[in-house]
Amino acid sequence: MRRTHPLISAAALLTMGFLYLPLLSVAVFSVNATRYGLVWRGFTLDWYIQLVHNEFILEAAWNTLVLAVASTLVATVFGTVLAIGLDRFPWSKRTNTFLDIVLHVPVVIPDIILAAALVVAFGLLRALSSVFEPGLFNMIIGHITFQIAFVALVVRSRLVSIGREIEEAARDLFASTPYILRRITLPLLLPGIVAGAMLAFTLSLDDFVISFFTAGPESVTLPLFIFAAVRRGVTPQIHALSTLVVLITVILIIGMERFTRK
Amino acid sequence: MNAQVGKGLTVRGIDKRFGLFRALADVTLQVHEGEFFTLLGPSGCGKTTLLRIIAGLELPDAGQVVLGGQDITSLPANKRQVNTVFQSYALFPHLNIFENVAFGLRSRKFTQEEIQSRVNRRLEMLGLEEMDRRYPHQLSGGQKQRVALARALVNEPDVLLLDEPMSALDARLRAQVQEELRRLQRKLGQTFILVTHDQAEALVVSDRIAVMNQGRIIQFGTPKDVYERPENQFVAEFLGAANLLHGRGVDKGIETAIGFFHLGQTPPWDQGTVAIRPERIRIASQSPARNGVRARVRETIYRGPNLDLWLEPGPLRVRTPSQRDYESGEEIWLELPPEGLVILDE
């Protein structure tokens, strides 16, 4: 093992502190028994208990969950099928380049551009149907759009790592196409699909910009709620809510790590 | 002629191109039932492509593959009575050893009892009976290779294809596995086709060898044939070490820069090459009656049982038992016996 210079260690630890100090202070003040100011007045869980009785927060939590689950389900199915379509067929080089670019666009462009494009598109689609009024439906569509790309990229890299020989071996051992799909490809792909789905779910929870642009008054999610509340002035309740959201994120990340490393 | 082939395999006039690269050029060969046949050649010579064509994992541009009298050229891989041991073994990582071996039987819908008994028999035969609940990543390289072998053999294929199955094993294990493979094939009496670039391996295991280069088969024959009687320079040099002597063909001999050598017969060319294996050159205490060369030792290489001498003129390489030592600069007589000298094609 390699030793690090004390200065490097110090710089690294300070950087970690810089990353965590804000989050930790949110957690600390979420259990501080004072409504105003930053003086420590003792431990309390009041703010957490109040959350449960706050109708708006419960509704926002519900919206967040509906948004994340619905978009993740659709994006996982579409993304997985798309990944198979990309990797397992002999497309010409030019087609592949084109598909690759389309797939990478949602990953590399600033999300505000996608958000702006969706606002305009939904605005025009509204002339066709009222389902495109700002709201949960639009948000789900927006989330699916960037999630598909991420799921497809994750699943495709898994497909590439499975390689060709395993399927050839199965074919050599008398298996038909549906049998190979059922017994070989899908089981081997499953960790990739789950990792892709978890990534999509995390991305949905993490998103603010797309939601902010496409949401309607009825479809406030937790990030939107926090943003609006913060602009009015932070309260310990918001700290408690944020701490919970961070905890859920941590659990998801640990779950994702467990799954992908196995 | 077909009658004699039985369940043998015939490959006729196979051509295969990858873009502009001609991987196989008019390859024809015949493998008899129960034979251990080896395709030997350097990497990129087309041997693996030929194997994949036989397996049905690649289609030839022209030519036919005939198995037991039936043309299987355009039969899908999963319909051929041919199984493959892949170079990477391609074991199914999510299935345990039992299920890996059972895969071919399950896809053909054998009954549970049938599968149980057949798989267990194979696992036992290959000494894997303790491993059946393990997963591929828990096995050593040698064990994985035996699982791959069991997985293919359990289907009792008409032809078993082996694509460089030893390349992932270390040298000592490889030597042992080669002998085991040879014995196994003898015991089963099944047709094996092995692809390898390792000439020593080919000599150990095969009944017959086809030496390939640049998409063509250059020489067929028993291990002894191809080693002792190489037909051309490529085969002579690819299979072990060879001394090559260039010269002018004369009556029952060759006139070279280091002297005249008697050959058993008259070479069919004016200018050409003869080859002699280093171990076929004899060291004589005095000037031999014929085919003698006076040479000076330039370098000695100790190889355990043998000693390799590099000699001037030539340079000639001589392999001799290592009981006696030779000094650099020492002058000795060599005899190149006519039966050791092989006339090569132009």
Add this chain to the structure above:
Amino acid sequence: MNRLLVWYGELTTPRQLVHRGLYFLGAGMLWLMIFLVLPGLVLIVVSFATRGAYGQLEWSFTVENYKRLIGFTLFGWTSDYILIVWRSVWVAFVTTAISVFLSYPLSFFICARPERSRYLWLTLVIIPFWTNMVIRTYAWFLILAPELPFAKLASFFKLIPPDTPLYPNAFAVYLGMVSMFLPFVTLPLYASVERLDWTLVEAAQDLYASRVRVFTQAILPQTLPGLSVGVILTFVPAMGMFVVPDLLGGAKYMLVGNLIQQQFGASRDWPFGAAISMGLMILTMISLQLYRRRSKEIEFV
């Protein structure tokens, strides 16, 4: 094209394969076409449209929006928008530079941890990466609050009035931006540092003692692949960031992101918003192009 072909061991024809492939591509690609490519094209079209008196779209095409973006208004030339664009690029640049500067020690530090705790440290970097940006941004409100030493110190030096928080201002924006994007550099950089060939570093240490040269000659070239991924992952989204400047920068420190948001929000000027988005898109393409050229060079080295 009805000849046979073997694909992944399956005997089939090119036509059949393409047919089936299109089925697989179909749903996902159709989705991306309708909700990604098409809206993108619409955005381009709208950027040439005109805003009606009540904020509605009018389909009379002009380049007025782009002219406005580069500063031509009814009342003559103004640098307002150009300044905001330039500021965005500058903030993105500084954010990237500081993140790189902080990421090197951090990656080396994590690499030097024993195998088991290394994953823990790495997870610790990943957690903020995936934490909601609104939460991570407003969290700075607490650190920069007037009661805490940072704000007190600043007011002691008369940088801010007493009993006011250390935000909104440019300094707070940089803090927020760096803490937002630091993991984007650290994670890819760590992947490179982990694969570092230490023999080269040691050879460099033997040959010339200067630490700076060891870094530039032995470490930097080897970590360049990870570094350039990190740089592009930070620089591009940082240019379009709007949450951080919105919460920590206030009206005085607007970036392109806020400007776009304003057009789609309060101002309800979609054509101008679309034009600014296109401007941001062009900046993104330029950065990606620079990155691609660099990464090609890296491959040749």
